[in-house]
Amino acid sequence: MKRIVLILIAILISGVCLVSRAEAEHKYIGIKKCSMCHRSDSKGNQHKQWLSTKHSNAYKTLATDAAVETAKAAGVTGNPQEAAECLRCHVTGQGLDESLFESGFSKEDGVSCEACHGAGSDYMAVSAMRDREKAIEAGLIMPTQAVCIKCHNTDSPNFTGFDFDEYYPKVAHPKP
Numbered sequence: 001m002k003r004i005v006l007i008l009i010a011i012l013i014s015g016v017c018l019v020s021r022a023e024a025e026h027k028y029i030g031i032k033k034c035s036m037c038h039r040s041d042s043k044g045n046q047h048k049q050w051l052s053t054k055h056s057n058a059y060k061t062l063a064t065d066a067a068v069e070t071a072k073a074a075g076v077t078g079n080p081q082e083a084a085e086c087l088r089c090h091v092t093g094q095g096l097d098e099s100l101f102e103s104g105f106s107k108e109d110g111v112s113c114e115a116c117h118g119a120g121s122d123y124m125a126v127s128a129m130r131d132r133e134k135a136i137e138a139g140l141i142m143p144t145q146a147v148c149i150k151c152h153n154t155d156s157p158n159f160t161g162f163d164f165d166e167y168y169p170k171v172a173h174p175k176p
């Protein structure tokens with residue numbers, strides 16, 4: 001009896017490890033790769049739309065005087081562009097292991113496609129992209145409010161409130 005319990009526990013633990021490993025293995029490919037296929041006007045030009053939002057500027061914002069003031073007030077010392085306390089919401093995938101970022105990825109791109117849609121190395125293939133179920137299995141996230149609130153919350157020193165119905169239209173990029 002004791003042995004069966006031990007075996008069951010072992011199976012459970014290895015199952016959990018497998019699941020978390022599979023999730024962690026998707027890599028961040030960077031905005032340029034997504035945009036290769038998502039910059040045609042007839043399909044909504046998600047690249048251009050994103051460039052027009054503050055998300056594309058979120059890392060650069062950390063170099064402004066306003067950011068230095070914000071950091072000071074929040075008790076964060078040093079350059080905000082190097083402070084984990086700020087980067088965690090101003091750059092995609094911050095804090096994750098370096099091995100999860102492909103060479104095309106750049107933190108300069110701030111809050112990029114993959115901050116909302118998930119790391120793209122496994123869903124970027126057209127065969128997955130054309131089949132939502134497959135893409136989601138390969139890591140694609142079709143974001144809801146829950147994704148926004150990971151960053152739009154009171155941990156943000158400049159939080160101005162968040163209302164999905166008001167904010168989402170400002171960053172939406174539907175196919176026409």
Ligand code: HEC
Binds near residue numbers: 119121129131135
């Ligand atoms: C090789 C081309 C290609 C690349 C690279 C690519 N996509 Fe796509 N994507 C497509 C195609 C084709 C579709 C199908 C819909 C369409 O025609 O726009 C699609 C659909 C999508 C959808 C909608 C899925 C659905 O079920 O409605 C999202 C979201 C998306 N892509 C995000 C991304 C992101 C984020 C990246 C980068 C990590 C990316 N794509 C990279 C070609 C690509």
Ligand code: HEC
Binds near residue numbers: 064074089159
């Ligand atoms: C929990 C996520 C989060 C953290 C942590 C965070 N920010 Fe932000 N930051 C945001 C969001 C979201 C906005 C957009 C403001 C809004 O609409 O609430 C923003 C906006 C800003 C702005 C622009 C403000 C304006 O008036 O236009 C600056 C500057 C800024 N942040 C600096 C910082 C600095 C410096 C730090 C570190 C001390 C930091 N942020 C930490 C999420 C965060």
Ligand code: HEC
Binds near residue numbers: 164167168
């Ligand atoms: C990874 C963190 C992150 C996620 C996820 C995120 N945002 Fe943001 N968002 C930011 C930051 C940081 C800023 C401020 C950038 C700046 O001012 O440079 C911002 C700014 C904005 C702004 C501009 C606000 C203004 O003051 O003009 C809107 C609108 C917005 N986000 C909507 C959304 C929506 C809707 C979602 C979910 C679909 C979302 N965001 C998800 C971090 C995030």
Ligand code: HEC
Binds near residue numbers: 038047
């Ligand atoms: C702030 C979060 C956020 C960012 C950044 C973002 N998206 Fe999206 N995207 C969304 C949301 C939310 C939807 C709508 C999800 C749904 O319909 O269920 C969406 C939908 C899409 C769709 C489907 C459009 C349609 O009408 O079928 C495509 C394609 C897409 N995104 C591609 C991209 C690409 C490419 C980038 C980067 C250039 C990007 N997204 C950046 C949040 C984001």
